[in-house]
Amino acid sequence: MLRYVSLVIALLLPATVFAQADRYELGQRLRKCEQAWDVTKDGDAKQRAVAPLNQAVRSFFSFDFAAVAKQLDKARHALTSSDPPSSAVLWSDSLTFRPERRFLDTNSKHLDIEIKPLYMVADEVPKGASISITLCDQKPTEVSIAHLPQTCRLWLTGIGPGDHALTIETLVGGKRLASRQIMVSCANDLASRLEKLKNISDKIEANATIEQATLRHLLKITTDLASGSVMETDIPAARLLREAEEVADAILEGKQYYLSNRAGQFWLRIPTGRSLETVRVFIPERLDRATQVPLVVALHGAGGSENLFFDAYGNGITMKLCQERGWIMVAPRAGGPLGFGGAPNVVGILDQLAKRYPIDAKRIYLMGHSMGAGHAVAIAQQSPERFAGVAVLGGGGALRKPESVKSLPFFLGVGEHDFAVGSVRRLANELKKANVVRMELKEYAHVEHMMIVREAAPDVFRFWEGK
DSSP: OHHHHHHHHHHHOOTTTTOHHHHHHHHHHHHHHHHHHHHOOOHHHHHHHHHHHHHHHHHHHTTOHHHHHHHHHHHHHHHHOSSOOOHHHHHHHTEEEEESOSEEETTOOEEEEEEEESSOSOSSOOTTEEEEEEETTSOOEEEEOOSSSEEEEEEOOSOOSEEEEEEEEEEETTEEEEEEEEEEEEETTHHHHHHHHHHHHHHSOSSSSHHHHHHHHHHHHHHHHHTTOOOSSOOOHHHHHHHHHHHHHHHHTTOOOOOTTOOEEEEEEEEOSSOEEEEEEEEOTTOOTTSOEEEEEEEOOTTOOTTHHHHSHHHHHHHHHHHHHTOEEEEEOOSSGGGOSSOOOHHHHHHHHHTTSOEEEEEEEEEEETHHHHHHHHHHHHOGGGOSEEEEESOOOOOSOGGGGTTSEEEEEEETTOTTHHHHHHHHHHHHHTTOSEEEEEEETTOOSSSHHHHHHHHHHHHHTTO
16 A cells, blocks of 8 residues: 555656655654653553654645644644643744754854745734744844734854854743754855865766765765755765865775775765665764674655655654664665665665675664565565665555565554554565564554654564664
8 A cells, every 4th residue: 555655656746746844844843752752651642642653644645734834733732631732832833943054154254034924824923923043152142023925133242163053042021932943054165165066066077986986976965055055954064065075085086985994974875887876874883894784674654755764754763772782773765765766776876885894784674664564575575685674654555475474574563543554464464474584563552643653663672683
């Protein structure tokens, strides 16, 4: 079922219907909801959140993104209290703050920020409404809100290079109702540095190596942010600009940059020979070429991207579990418009990463959520010899080659309130009939489609480790 939904979306979705600003807003609200989920131990509170979370999923597939945001906010409140929030809190929740740019030159004099409702909850601004804006460690700027939309100006003095937190607090009658943080990056000589990188990029061979392809990728990200574009998540543009310059130097010197001695998170473009794949990768500290480590391939759901398993899906729980173990993680972007469509070339990605990092070929694990779950099932059947285990979360998939996966352990996780629960159960029955070597199906109470990765991820790693 999910694969047909994804196909229809890929064919019908206009490029403008899901703007990056919408993606950013939904990602931020999802993360705040996940953070509330993390600190909530009360099953009744999680049960209260099920209805708005399910409605958020339905609204998403109807392309009503304002409704998605509203339902995510409603779910967050349900997790924190059984009492309804005040009208002033609801008004505060509805606001969105959009800086004119996310990447500035350190010589910039000011930053304009548009304030407007993302969804409507009231016709009037509450009396005594204001916001307090702070960038880095500057003195807060206080702005009264008399009408919406409204644009306020933040004057900048002495902002140094780096990736900074823009903190915006909403107040009514002097009472703090909410706090938001948006990453805003600054760099010295920004325009000239971007122009220099463009000149280098134009002169080198296109996409022959990871470095060449990634230089173009990083240049586009940083240039877009400097031009006022909004990405779907907070991007450390100042760090990526420095990285792009180091990558350019490595290319000119005929060297490889992305190697096992360089730890951290990286936004890469990987040429596979037949495709150009966009991925985000986590490389743990102190990798030793002589010691091979496991790798997790994480496949996102429809409408998502390589950032979901890092910045959402349980507030990045999968990456954190890899970090704790010293494992590598790679999250590829699915093909098609805006994260809907075909599966990435996972085998090609693995072949290229194996040339750079000490990957244990016998401990490569594949996991996917929703549409990504269907991708994981399909990829496992195509290349079962490449994987040591598969985790299918909140989605199913057709078992067209049951004999191919008999030696593969499968973990299936789904929430009891997930619309995909039927397809997951059907897949479990097909795997049983195929006599796979090991299979575990776990259904989670008080869980629907959005929170399944958060709840199931620890069980997935336990299963992979044979515990």
